[in-house]
Each structure stands twice: as structure tokens, then as C-alpha cells.
Amino acid sequence: MRLLADLFLLAGALLCLLAAVGLLRMPDVYNRIQAATKASTLGSVFILVGVGLLEPGWWAKLVAIIGFILFTSPVGSSTLARAFHRAGVAVWQKGQS
Amino acid sequence: MTSNPAFRAAPARAYVIGFGTCLLAWILLTGTLAASELAAGALVALVATAAAGSRLTLLGGLRLSPAAPLHLVRYLGYFLVQLTLSNFDMARRILSPSLPLDPGMVEVHTGLRSELGRMLLANSITLTPGTLTVDVDDDRLLIHWIDRAGGTDMEAATRAIAAGFEQRIRGFLS
Numbered sequence: 001m002r003l004l005a006d007l008f009l010l011a012g013a014l015l016c017l018l019a020a021v022g023l024l025r026m027p028d029v030y031n032r033i034q035a036a037t038k039a040s041t042l043g044s045v046f047i048l049v050g051v052g053l054l055e056p057g058w059w060a061k062l063v064a065i066i067g068f069i070l071f072t073s074p075v076g077s078s079t080l081a082r083a084f085h086r087a088g089v090a091v092w093q094k095g096q097s
Numbered sequence: 098m099t100s101n102p103a104f105r106a107a108p109a110r111a112y113v114i115g116f117g118t119c120l121l122a123w124i125l126l127t128g129t130l131a132a133s134e135l136a137a138g139a140l141v142a143l144v145a146t147a148a149a150g151s152r153l154t155l156l157g158g159l160r161l162s163p164a165a166p167l168h169l170v171r172y173l174g175y176f177l178v179q180l181t182l183s184n185f186d187m188a189r190r191i192l193s194p195s196l197p198l199d200p201g202m203v204e205v206h207t208g209l210r211s212e213l214g215r216m217l218l219a220n221s222i223t224l225t226p227g228t229l230t231v232d233v234d235d236d237r238l239l240i241h242w243i244d245r246a247g248g249t250d251m252e253a254a255t256r257a258i259a260a261g262f263e264q265r266i267r268g269f270l271s
Binding site: 071 | 227
């Protein structure tokens with residue numbers, strides 16, 4: 001159980017790191033939002049699952065938190081993306097520097 | 098004013114679902130089924146539902162059939178698989194030195210009619226491989242696609258973005 005919990009925590013941390021690397025490498029705002037949303041959402045979920053395995057008494061609260069994250073994180077990303085789109089930020093094209 | 102769904106009176110079923118959701122959140126957060134906690138939770142859920150009032154119209158699209166929970170579970174399972182795939186896909190793109198991207202905006206039509214259904218679809222698309230919902234305008238979703246499947250059948254590929262989720266969401270939302 002301890003090992004499984006550690007694996008989940010590690011995977012979650014790696015996904016969050018990946019989100020950060022993605023933020024640095026991606027060429028424009030839309031791709032950055034994509035990289036940050038996907039990796040950090042699953043990363044947070046993995047970390048919470050890991051915590052749940054370490055502290056089985058907390059599972060009900062953790063399920064509620066996972067639910068909130070899964071529901072609100074994409075809404076936040078879409079709202080940001082829409083704001084940039086409405087402000088006229090163009091999509092980066094392949095071959096552009 | 099009357100044409101705006103936010104100002105229409107919410108159906109009774111929306112209040113029942115709103116109350117149930119609030120109570121469920123209360124039970125999960127307190128982590129106990131003691132009678133006193135349940136009573137306090139019911140009271141808070143009642144006040145919260147009453148305060149939300151006509152905004153609960155949003156929940157009116159939910160279908161309350163015996164098969165609905167089954168469809169919900171089927172949707173969640175599909176969603177979790179897609180979320181995992183999307184992370185592998187994103188990891189591959191972020192970590193490959195050549196940064197394989199060919200982004201563009203595409204438009205997808207949805208057959209879902211309820212606000213909640215469209216919101217759930219938009220959310221799901223944001224968390225699936227390579228796509229991000231940028232705007233929702235009536236039945237059209239504007240989607241940022243990180244890799245436009247280079248020159249293959251664009252129309253079919255675009256439809257496929259939404260089709261998998263739409264078909265599963267339709268089981269419990271109109």
C-alpha cells in the first residue's frame with residue numbers, strides 16, 4: 001500500500017513538472033493552456049489518490065476535492081482561452097518562429 | 098428577458114437534484130452519517146437550493162431514468178481513459194525535441210440541447226487528447242486543436258472530437 005501510494009505521488013509530481021516544462025516549451029498561449037491543463041489536472045488527481053492511499057480515513061473528502069478539480073479546472077482553461085480569442089490573439093501556425 | 102433560459106422558472110426536479118447534490122457534498126466533506134450531521138446538512142442544502150433559486154434551471158436537462166446512473170458511470174469510465182491518453186499524448190509532444198505541433202481552430206456542432214450537457218461536453222473536450230474548447234456559441238463549439246491530423250479527412254476527424262463524448266452524455270442529459 002505504501003509503495004503504491006508513493007508511486008501515485010511520484011507520478012502526480014512528474015505530471016506537474018511536465019506541465020511546467022510544457023509552459024516553457026509551447027509556442028503560443030493556446031498550446032500553453034493545453035499543456036498546463038491536461039498535465040496538472042491528472043497530476044493533482046494522482047497526488048490526491050496517493051494521499052488517499054496513505055490516509056484511508058480521508059477518502060470521502062478527497063473524492064469531493066477530485067470532483068471539484070475535474071469540474072472546475074477545464075472551465076478555468078476554457079475561460080482563459082476564450083478571453084484570449086476575443087482579444088484577437090491569433091493561433092500560432094506551424095513553421096512560424 | 099423571457100427568452101433567456103436563466104430567467105425561466107426551474108422545474109421541480111432541478112430543485113430535487115440541487116438539494117441532493119448539496120447534501121452529497123456535505124456528507125463527503127463531513128465524512129460521517131451521524132443523524133445530527135445529516136440534519137444540519139439537510140438544512141444547509143435546503144437554504145443553498147432556495148438561494149440558488151431559478152439559476153437551477155441549469156440542472157433541468159438531467160434525465161432521471163433508472164438507466165441514467167449506468168450511463169453516468171459509462172461516461173466517467175470513458176472520460177478517465179481519455180484523460181489518461183491525453184496526458185500521454187501531451188507528454189510525448191512536450192518531451193520530443195522537435196515539438197510536433199500543427200495547431201488550428203476548428204468548429205464542431207453538437208446535438209446536445211441542454212446548457213449543462215453542452216458545458217459537460219466542452220469540459221470533456223478540454224481534457225481529451227490535443228483539444229481545448231475556446232468558445233461555445235449555441236450549438237457550435239470552437240475548439241483549438243493542437244494537431245490537425247495533417248491533411249487527412251478533416252471533416253470526419255473534426256466530428257470525431259465530439260462524437261464519443263456526445264453519445265455517452267446523451268444517456269443522462271438532453
